[in-house]
Amino acid sequence: MSDSGRADALLAALPRNGRGRLKVFLGAAPGVGKTYAMLQAAHARQRQGIEVLAAVVQTHGRAETEALLVGLPQQALRRSQYRDVILEEMDLDAVLAARPALALVDELAHSNAPGSRHAKRWQDVQDLLAAGIDVYTTVNVQHLESLNDQVQSITGVQVRETLPDWVVQEADDLLLIDLPPRELLERLREGKVYVPEQARAAIDAFFTQTNLSALRELAMQTAAAQVDDDLHEGYRSLGQQAPSVRGRLLVGIVADEQAERLVRHASRVARRRHLPWSVVHVDNGRLLDETARQRLQLAQQIAERLGGEVVELRDAEVARTLLQHAGDRRANLILVGQSRRRRFGAGLAERLLRSHSGVEINVLARAQVQPSKPRRPRPVGRWREYVLALLATLLASGLAWAVAQVLDLPNISLVFLAAVLLVAVRSSPGPALSCAALSFLAYDFLFIPPNFSLSIQRQEDVLTLLFFLLMAALTGNLAARQRQQLSALRETQAHTAQLLELSRLLAAATDRQAVFSAAAQHLHGWPGLDICLLERGEQGWKVAHGSAAPFTTTELAAAQWAGNHAQPAGLGTATLPAGRWWWLPVTLEGRVLALLAVAERQPGRLDGHGRRLLGALVQPVAQALARADLAHDLEAARLHGETEQLRSALLASVSHDLRTPLTAMRGSIDSLLALGSALAPDDRQALLEVTRDEAERLDRYIQNLLDMTRLGHGALKLARDWVAVGDIVASAVGRLRAPLAPLQVQVQVPAQLPLLYVHAALIEQALVNVLENAARFSPVGGRLQVSARVRDDSLLLAVSDEGPGIPEAERTKIFDMFYTAARGDRGGQGTGLGLAICQGMVGAHGGRVEVSSGIDGQGTCIALCLPLRAQPGADADT
Template identity: 75%
Template sequence: MSDSGRADALLAELPRDGRGRLKVFLGAAPGVGKTYAMLQAAHTQLRQGVRLVAGVVETHGRAETEALLSGLPQQPLVRTEYRGVMLEEMDLDGLLAAKPKLVLVDELAHSNAPGSRHEKRWQDIQELLAAGINVFTTVNVQHLESLNDQVRGITGVQVRETLPDWVLQAADELLLIDLPSRELLERLRDGKVYVPEQARAAIDAFFTQTNLMALRELAMQTAAAHVDDDLAQGYRQLGQAAPAVRGRLLVGVDGDAQAERLVRHACRVAQRRHLPWSLVHIDNGRARDEQSRLRLQNAQQLAERLGGEVVLLRAGEVAKTLIQHAAERRASLLLVGQSRMRWRRRLFGGGLAARLLRNARGLEINVLDSDDMPAPPRLPDVRGLVWFDYGLAVVATVVAAALAWAVASVLPLPNISLVFLAAVLLVGVRSSLGPSLVCAALSFLTYDFLFIPPKFSFAIQREEDVLTLLFFLLMAALTGNLAARQRRQLQALRDTQEETSELLDLSRKLTAATDRQAVISAAAHHLQGWSDLDLCLVNRDGQGDWKVETGSPLAFTESERAAADWAWQHDQPAGMGTGTLPFGRWWWWPLSGEEGPLGLLGVSPKPGLELSGQRRRLLTALSQPLAQALARAQLAQELESARLHGETEQLRSALLASVSHDLRTPLTSMRGSIDSLLALGEAIPLEDRRELLEGTRDEAERLDRYIQNLLDMTRLGHGALKLARDWVSPGDIVGSALGRLRAVLAPLQVKTDVPAQLPLLYVHAALIEQALVNVLENAARFSPAQGRLDVSAGVVDDQLFFAVADEGPGIPEDERAKIFDMFYTAARGDRGGQGTGLGLAICQGMVGAHGGRISVADGIEGRGTCITLFLPLPTQPGLERDA
């Protein structure tokens, strides 16, 4: 045995995180003592300090059972009214809220009252287990779904309350409560199981000696299968040879009356042989009535409940397709039902089983005989008859007869039959097998009546004409059958192509979607063409309520809201057609990612229509790429959020580093000057004191500019900077900016060129001045000592510009666009040290707020940098008055 197999076996035995354990007390029949044994085990747990609650326990009036129950804490039952009758059911929500360590739940296969959250009690238990609560429960063997028909054959009673076998197989512990048949009958006669009147009726109808022995054997076989599984698991944990899965079981199912019986038998065989199994249906295009489609759908749903895989194939030849599929899946056993031996099957090689036995190689074929019980009467489905096709057969025969009569004088008799064969072929291609056979029969009779001597009579005069007519009938039947088969195969291929196209089309649309809204729009555009269904996609909003993201407007009723909530919380389908809250008109399918649902797909058939199994499977297939696309969009959003968070952290770090440096430098200089004045006082000459105070003032102004830049950048980023526009002269803006930077520009040779005749600007003067101050300060920092600095203004293309050119190191072409980014600095030639890198970013924000722009070019005589501010020129106030 491989190490990976042993590891899987060991991991399977580890406690499942957050999930409770299930212990089942199994019995052969009522009265064997399952509930009594469960209560005894509960008292043992109670003495060990386990916090437990009896959720629901049926004592059936037995004194010993009631005495044991009275010593245990109990959860009150929920009373509901249904059609005037008060029904009591287990309080699931109360148990989930109390969250005890152990809950006692009797009668695992019980059907809940209509209107309950779940249709079956075993579904309630699954929810308790998912909440981390351990459960003790009881069940009788006749309630197992796979044994339903076998129990009916033994006892003659159809058990209505059934339990999927996988629930019992998933139990952590299975305890068989056995009682010999004679002792159970004595308990019945003594009134310890039912009251005397009920006991006598039960003995006569169900509790016979032979029935109890057969049920006891079934219970032991079920317990033995569970023990075999535990034993095999133990061997695998030891790394020793364990019973290996040998192949696969395939069960071929059609829409006949024994479909469900065949599925149950396949489940039992698969359990005994430890084989995975699949239900396979071959759609050969044959027309089916509504009853046949319903039986097939029920069989497929039953197979899913029993843990089997449902496979739908489309082909013309059923036997050949089954053999090919068995080879592809490496199946070792093929199970089919016995076909009805109609005359044409006897004539053309027998039924499906005979063809499988004749063509299969190395494959075990099992054939289940037909049920001995009489089948229910089958009502003819008038709607299933396509009268147009049969009318086409009659018309084709008449037209062929007229054409044959017209050419009878020029063609020999054998060639005339080809005209009728052409009519049969035409009908077979355009319709199905039934109309083509009708056309063949009518053509046979017409050919005999009109053309075989003696004419206008069905009598045959010559013996060789009998053989001619028989060959004609045979060829007509074969031709019609072949044409109809080819048409069915073509239709099956069209259906397959339609489903594949649906998946491909949706996948293509979803591939181009980059965010959740695009995914939802693509899904809505794809599904809006389904006229037989109402579809919607819902999601949780910030308050935990439901919002419809696309599809039909939805008014949530209480049942719909409960079904949607349950599907979201448990990541399982709920609503119409499921076992959970099935009384609404919507079917909810969760679209899930790795961390839970990303949305719910709601499906509801139009009034008067039904949601077919084929439609449901197609929606399930389409939901997979839709869920993947939603998960991909969520991942992209999370990655973008992570990227933005990283950039924000990087900007915060850069801001703190820059601010800490640029604020600390002027503060240190100011503190040094103030300490000198305080320490030396009058001892410092007047001129030196004045110089210290002026230096302190300059550093304070520098500090004020840093803080103002930070505040302006914050206001720009939050949209809080308001423009108080007014008419202002460009020369006044330049003069004020140069005055504010007089000390900074003192070491440089500043040249200004601002014509007096420049037009006025309608701007926020303080902001434009601050922008020009930032550009001038940036140029001064990067200019060499005694370097030139040219400041000019002018008009170009209905725009007024302010240009500042220096003789600094310049800015490379590839970096000129970056200097307007926040925190980007260039330290080459910077006499003042590094800044925050906010000055030019603020300039761009201020100028851009006025509808202007900033450009970067070479500086004086090709050296340094020239930064130009462009502002739009409005209509001048004087010109406006003249107009």
């Protein structure tokens, strides 16, 4: 093993810096005890002093599982409404804020409610792992994406919730939770998995003896594959070759009539032996006619549909290359077809059997029934090569007869050898050998005594003829093979030239549009093809360069599928083939960066060779797009740094807001000290009230700064308690007596409103910020309404004014720090922190802030939407 491979294995074995560890409890079906085992393991970790948090655990009403939840801290679920249904999901933000050492996340393949941060729960788990939190999770084997069709064929049920296999494969630990089918069925009948009605339906539909046995086998295979991967990495870290415990099946195919049959047989063998398998074709430089190319492409497409890997290799020694690839892939079985009877040398199967490599070699015999007509289809034009051989022989005979008077008899054979070489370099080995045989007969007939007879009188002439025939055959065959290799070399050189030209154009591209222009400039030169490039937009895929063709609904669906699955779709594939476009995803490290759409203007232009070449050409395009995206991100990071510097500078301007109340307070105090008893009691009282109001104003500024700092560093802790809405409103209005004095304040808070379970001081501060903002922009004598009402499962605490209002385009910006929507003489004051803090405080409670029009469509209405919980009185009654 190479040092680089060993180094990679050692690096993979090291703990990933800052990333949590994932442990998956894998089961064959619901009810085998995955959640129960996960909770038992969590209690064991808790006894070791590890901080454990049950982020989401689905007990499904099972008493023994619910008992294990006792003693484990649980995170409250996030509630959301979707189509008049209240859904409960894991509160990802709350778990990230709590940062436990270990989080319990049940049902890894679960689909989140619409509006969640991620569509799938396994994506939430990836966020937890990235934050350095260890995760215990559960999953059933039928949810693995690669087994979806197999599970459907076993159970007849299409599993909708799936997750990528790599999520489980990259787990640090995989624990198989096994339960014999009979015991699981007994648990079902006893109601320990589902309620009795659901249990009877499940036994009839899904939980049958055969289904459970098949799913159990799939779960064991998945666990065995994980163990095999761990074993392989362990040996790699030691610099040794891992023993073939599980193995792999390699299928060597050639472009003949039994390639398709061989691939299908290999699929069945791999399924019976539970082996991963690859279809390997070794290109030895021999030219393939169109029929052979079609057979090879069809066999490779069938292999892809059946779940096999397709590998293309190039080497003159087919047997040696297959054995070398088998060693690289740790394959323990090679399957090939029976070779045709050869007149000279051994076939592929014989050469593999003689290798003594220790690999099992299986040979599939040829079918007994072969089509009679046409037996071996010949491409159009092959007969011209044999006519060339005959004409070359006749020409050589005439030329040799003409020069026979000048040259000695032994040298006449060189004329015939020249004819054989001419045919060889212009055709293939078959016509070259035919020319050699015809030249042999002509040489004997015309120049070996007795002339004009095929008989030979002298023994030395026999040896001369035999050597001539041998040299003609060898030189003809060698020249023909050299011509084939030259053709293959030219094809490879053409591919390399295409890649170099495209790389040269892409090297000068600095952004995505320049990359698309360079790629289109190179690809649009292909004859007989329409090509366009698409990039992902807000509404789906859009044309980035090329003609915006009117794509049909099916073609757009194929494009969407190719973009989602990072696999080709459309014309010539097994996925949505209807339509004229072939969709090739431009991917890098599994990420789809763009789509290449190709359509035929002339039938047959988009063959297998063209598809492979386009697949090779999109790789430098993908790298160029990734480079452009990286450059864009770096530029965005630079701008973000400059923005942060600007915000820091603006924060320095807060000193102006602090100095204003301090100046007023100092002036009042100086007047009191200087004048003393000379001041009238009313003036003294006024100065004291001004000092108190300015002190309260200063206190609010400082509180805003402290709250903004706590929000920015995640240090805001919620001390929740049950509180009445009216108390919060009354306290907030009382704190702002002076700013609200010039306004007509109307408070509309019904007494029968439900209680809020919140941090009262934070919600009061948020309401104070909203009231102060409304007072700042309201005209003198204007109305200001404070109202509260229940909407769905939330309580709306709204503040409406008659100020200048906020344009709809700016309503999302008012929650940014340092942003102030200045309107008139009263606008533009303050630091712009109040509403940003308000949004942070409400968001910490799981709520949100809404902005709309104010009183009678004039001014602004800012509403605090706070989630409601089950009232404490209701819990007591139940």
